[in-house]
Amino acid sequence: MNAHSHTPDVQVPATGTSTTGIPIVGTPTTGIPNTRTPNTDTPATRVPNRPPVVAASRTDELVSEITGILNHPGRSAHATRTLARADRLFSELDRRIRSGEPLPGAWLAARRPAPPSSRRGIAYEYATQCYDSVSEALREVGGVVVAWRALREAARAWERLDRALIERSPLPEPWLSE
Numbered sequence: 520m521n522a523h524s525h526t527p528d529v530q531v532p533a534t535g536t537s538t539t540g541i542p543i544v545g546t547p548t549t550g551i552p553n554t555r556t557p558n559t560d561t562p563a564t565r566v567p568n569r570p571p572v573v574a575a576s577r578t579d580e581l582v583s584e585i586t587g588i589l590n591h592p593g594r595s596a597h598a599t600r601t602l603a604r605a606d607r608l609f610s611e612l613d614r615r616i617r618s619g620e621p622l623p624g625a626w627l628a629a630r631r632p633a634p635p636s637s638r639r640g641i642a643y644e645y646a647t648q649c650y651d652s653v654s655e656a657l658r659e660v661g662g663v664v665v666a667w668r669a670l671r672e673a674a675r676a677w678e679r680l681d682r683a684l685i686e687r688s689p690l691p692e693p694w695l696s697e
Contacts (some may be wrong), residue, residue, distance in 0.1 A: 531646060545679075554618075555694055572689075573633070576620070576621050576623070577620070577623060578616065578623045578697065581608055581609075581611055581615070581623075582612065582623045582625070582626075582681070584608050585609055585677060586677070586681065587603060587672035588601060588604060588605045588608070589598050589605060589670065589673055589677050590674060593669045594669075595663060595667050598666035598670055599662075599669060600661055602657065602666040602669055602673075605657055605670070605673060606657035606658060609653060609654070611694070613654075613694075616642070616694045617693065620694070622684075622690075623684050624668040626684040626685055627684070627685060627686065627687040627689060628646075628684045628689060629687075630696060633673040643689050645683060646683050646684070646689055646692075647681060647691040647692045648690075649679045649680035649691065650680055650691035650693060651691075652672070652676035652679075652680075653673055653677050656669045656670075656672040656676055657669070657673050
């Protein structure tokens with residue numbers, strides 16, 4: 520051991536044989552394996568050039584916050600406060616999308632003019648129903664028990680809405696541009 524460190528002294532003989540007769544050529548005698556990393560910068564292992572990472576928009580942040588709160592609402596004793604916070608975040612998301620801000624990056628739904636109501640079909644109805652369910656659950660009023668139940672319902676409805684929009688569902692009617 521070196522007097523100034525906790526690591527053993529490494530002695531590297533130029534050439535020769537070990538006490539067991541095995542040839543040694545410039546290897547450490549401490550028994551530590553060679554930890555040098557091989558050159559992996561070959562055409563097969565190179566990472567292709569990627570575009571720079573773009574900062575997430577506020578709508579992306581809102582979707583992430585809403586998802587986090589509804590998936591992990593915390594203690595039931597704080598359900599009323601948590602429900603109010605989720606409602607504020609959803610209201611901000613709603614306001615931003617209605618005003619024409621970019622949709623969250625994960626949502627593949629296209630912002631397009633709304634077709635006539637007679638041609639909207641089941642996909643529009645589903646997205647709108649999910650939106651309405653989230654909105655209604657987040658606006659539930661009552662004590663801790665009511666708020667806790669509303670958070671669970673909002674989480675289920677939010678998951679359905681989020682999944683639908685990720686999978687290219689049309690936007691819910693309140694978010695359609697007229």
